[in-house]
Amino acid sequence: MKDAQSDAILEVRNLVKHFHLGGGFLGNAPAVIRAVDDVSFTISRGETLGLVGESGCGKTTTGRCVLQLERATSGQVIFEGRDLTSLSDAELRKVRRRMQVIFQDPYSSLNPRMTVGQIIAEPLAVHGIVPQRSARAERVRKLLRQTELLPTMANRYPHELSGGQRQRVGIARALAMEPSLIICDEPVSALDVSIQAQIINLLEELQAELGLTYLFVAHDLSVVRHISDRVAVMYLGKIVEITDRKSLYEDPQHPYTRALLAAVPIPDPEIEARREHIVLGGEVPSPLKPPTGCVFHPRCPIAIDECRKEVPELRLVKPGHRAACIRA
Amino acid sequence: MSVLLDVRDLHTHFTTAAGVVRAVDGVSWDVRAGETLALVGESGCGKSVSALSVMRLVAAPAGRIVGGEILFKGRDLLTLSEEEMRRIRGREIGMIFQEPMTSLNPVLSVGRQLTETVEIHLGMTPAQSRARAVELLSLVGVSDAERRLSQYPHQFSGGMRQRMMIAMALSCSPPLILADEPTTALDVTIQAQILELMKDLSRRLGAAMLIITHNLGVVARYADRVNVMYAGRIVERGTAREIYANPRHPYTRGLLRSVPRLDEPRRAKLRPIPGQPPDLTRLPTGCSFAPRCPYVVERCRIEAPLLASVEADHLASCWLANDLDRIPEPAASTSG
Numbered sequence: 001m002k003d004a005q006s007d008a009i010l011e012v013r014n015l016v017k018h019f020h021l022g023g024g025f026l027g028n029a030p031a032v033i034r035a036v037d038d039v040s041f042t043i044s045r046g047e048t049l050g051l052v053g054e055s056g057c058g059k060t061t062t063g064r065c066v067l068q069l070e071r072a073t074s075g076q077v078i079f080e081g082r083d084l085t086s087l088s089d090a091e092l093r094k095v096r097r098r099m100q101v102i103f104q105d106p107y108s109s110l111n112p113r114m115t116v117g118q119i120i121a122e123p124l125a126v127h128g129i130v131p132q133r134s135a136r137a138e139r140v141r142k143l144l145r146q147t148e149l150l151p152t153m154a155n156r157y158p159h160e161l162s163g164g165q166r167q168r169v170g171i172a173r174a175l176a177m178e179p180s181l182i183i184c185d186e187p188v189s190a191l192d193v194s195i196q197a198q199i200i201n202l203l204e205e206l207q208a209e210l211g212l213t214y215l216f217v218a219h220d221l222s223v224v225r226h227i228s229d230r231v232a233v234m235y236l237g238k239i240v241e242i243t244d245r246k247s248l249y250e251d252p253q254h255p256y257t258r259a260l261l262a263a264v265p266i267p268d269p270e271i272e273a274r275r276e277h278i279v280l281g282g283e284v285p286s287p288l289k290p291p292t293g294c295v296f297h298p299r300c301p302i303a304i305d306e307c308r309k310e311v312p313e314l315r316l317v318k319p320g321h322r323a324a325c326i327r328a
Numbered sequence: 329m330s331v332l333l334d335v336r337d338l339h340t341h342f343t344t345a346a347g348v349v350r351a352v353d354g355v356s357w358d359v360r361a362g363e364t365l366a367l368v369g370e371s372g373c374g375k376s377v378s379a380l381s382v383m384r385l386v387a388a389p390a391g392r393i394v395g396g397e398i399l400f401k402g403r404d405l406l407t408l409s410e411e412e413m414r415r416i417r418g419r420e421i422g423m424i425f426q427e428p429m430t431s432l433n434p435v436l437s438v439g440r441q442l443t444e445t446v447e448i449h450l451g452m453t454p455a456q457s458r459a460r461a462v463e464l465l466s467l468v469g470v471s472d473a474e475r476r477l478s479q480y481p482h483q484f485s486g487g488m489r490q491r492m493m494i495a496m497a498l499s500c501s502p503p504l505i506l507a508d509e510p511t512t513a514l515d516v517t518i519q520a521q522i523l524e525l526m527k528d529l530s531r532r533l534g535a536a537m538l539i540i541t542h543n544l545g546v547v548a549r550y551a552d553r554v555n556v557m558y559a560g561r562i563v564e565r566g567t568a569r570e571i572y573a574n575p576r577h578p579y580t581r582g583l584l585r586s587v588p589r590l591d592e593p594r595r596a597k598l599r600p601i602p603g604q605p606p607d608l609t610r611l612p613t614g615c616s617f618a619p620r621c622p623y624v625v626e627r628c629r630i631e632a633p634l635l636a637s638v639e640a641d642h643l644a645s646c647w648l649a650n651d652l653d654r655i656p657e658p659a660a661s662t663s664g
Contacts, residue, residue: 054515054516054517054518055486055515162604162605192371192542192605193370193544193587194582194605195604196600197586197588197598197600197601198600198602200588200598201598204597219515219516221516221590222588222589222590225588225594226588226594226598249590259517260516260517263517263520264545264590265520265543265548265549265550266548266549266590266591267544267584267589268548268572268589269551269572270572270573271591272548277520277524279520280517280520280521283485283487283488283518
């Protein structure tokens with residue numbers, strides 16, 4: 001079911017991640033959360049794939065499975081030709097240098113007891129990549145420059161920095177290992193609007209300069225549209241639509257994608273007054289008891305009887321455009 | 329439209345280890361009956377503290393209102409006793425907070441929290457208040473309301489808890505509702521539901537709404553008039569249409585330009601506002617926005633501009649407000 005992708009740096013195949021909750025006591029079946037439920041996608045070198053969805057859709061867990069911060073229940077994560085799910089811890093440690101992460105919260109992802117310089121240099125020291133201190137200091141200076149921080153920042157502590165500055169430190173740290181792939185997990189959502197734009201621009205500049213590939217996990221559709229080449233929309237553990245950015249935003253095929261786009265208010269009162277507001281009823285169902293058939297059918301404005309019975313395949317509805325909807 | 333709430337030259341300060349923070353630094357604004365007014369700005373601009381000041385919920389002793397008047401239906405709330413203020417909160421001014429889980433009492437049932445308000449303020453009997461609670465929950469779209477009354481907040485999803493907060497805020501049919509980032513913690517599709525609900529209810533009940541938010545899209549969709557805040561002051565005020573179509577303060581312009589929009593062709597680069605948000609304990613002399621302003625001139629660093637009229641019903645506090653269009657766009661820096 002893969003589209004032909006030349007130079008795929010990451011290939012996720014049939015990824016499944018279940019979380020088992022307690023239960024199984026007195027004959028009750030243990031509860032299972034299907035956080036990621038058969039997800040497949042590829043990312044080409046130098047590309048940005050946006051992964052969007054609302055809370056509980058599985059996008060963050062997918063990112064964590066790619067990073068091997070969670071071990072998948074089943075499926076494969078093939079990075080630069082090697083299946084990470086089959087590697088030993090030692091082999092994984094080596095491969096992981098080339099895959100880094102930028103977290104959402106610039107406040108909790110930096111060690112408050114280390115200086116900025118120590119935080120950025122830590123991966124270099126730990127992995128033995130740059131053993132000499134002086135060389136490390138030079139590398140830190142270079143990384144600070146690349147993330148547009150002053151060299152004097154190296155001696156500061158995280159609590160002395162603003163949110164945007166801390167996020168730059170997080171980016172510098174991720175770059176220290178010279179990765180080829182960076183998983184960005186909501187990298188700007190905790191930042192003020194005016195700072196978000198700075199960080200997004202920085203990420204784009206670095207991508208162009210260093211040939212980076214991004215998996216960009218976020219819930220903000222406007223941000224994702226700006227930075228991504230292709231976008232996958234997730235709902236309750238599944239990808240419901242995946243295509244290039246232009247097609248997704250201009251010609252969405254899945255009813256959930258359409259509702260999601262309609263729900264985003266546009267900063268323009270004239271346009272807003274004229275827009276159709278599709279308000280989706282109901283709540284996201286509990287992942288402990290996902291609906292039968294298409295997981296979206298209880299809230300879907302165009303659901304028909306078949307939708308309750310069959311899980312729709314993520315199929316090609318237009319060239320390069322897949323949607324999991326029998327009515328697309 | 330008559331003025332319901334008239335805030336005049338409000339000053340609210342916080343004493344911190346780093347110095348005095350002038351969180352609200354001389355702001356004046358009003359809310360008219362039935363309208364939806366937005367207070368927009370980023371973190372630290374003073375919008376939330378403004379709302380807390382109106383409700384006299386500013387955390388003492390570090391925080392205190394040091395000057396100004398807050399006239400609600402002609403009475404200055406700052407002169408009321410705490411007893412009198414308690415009769416205003418909930419009954420006359422409803423409040424919806426950002427984080428419903430921390431604003432709701434976790435050990436009281438949903439029903440109890442709803443009935444408590446109407447029993448105290450409206451003197452209803454338990455039977456009457458229970459009926460009212462069911463009515464309110466249904467009004468805000470909570471299905472199976474009768475059964476829900478005996479549940480606890482943690483058994484509700486985020487969207488449901490926010491509905492509950494709205495029900496509580498509306499329970500005494502107050503003429504004014506303050507909503508502080510009411511949907512920021514919610515998913516986009518739930519946000520749309522909640523905002524539509526709030527707009528619909530406020531219209532039906534004839535309530536005025538003050539929405540505090542950093543989300544420019546939400547403001548565009550729901551607000552009639554807008555106040556843009558920066559470093560504790562109002563920098564621009566006008567109708568939503570006017571402000572978006574013709575922003576006259578460089579900060580407002582900067583904000584509108586830096587936000588990626590779904591409807592515009594994708595720009596190659598966003599145009600962020602350079603620099604960092606201000607340190608409120610060390611504001612510069614002159615205009616607080618000067619350090620980040622692409623249009624800055626000498627005068628800006630010496631004298632803080634006043635909020636002055638640029639068009640009918642449109643004010644901005646910028647020495648160059650009338651000239652922004654004639655000044656060639658300064659070379660934008662793309663990052664901080």
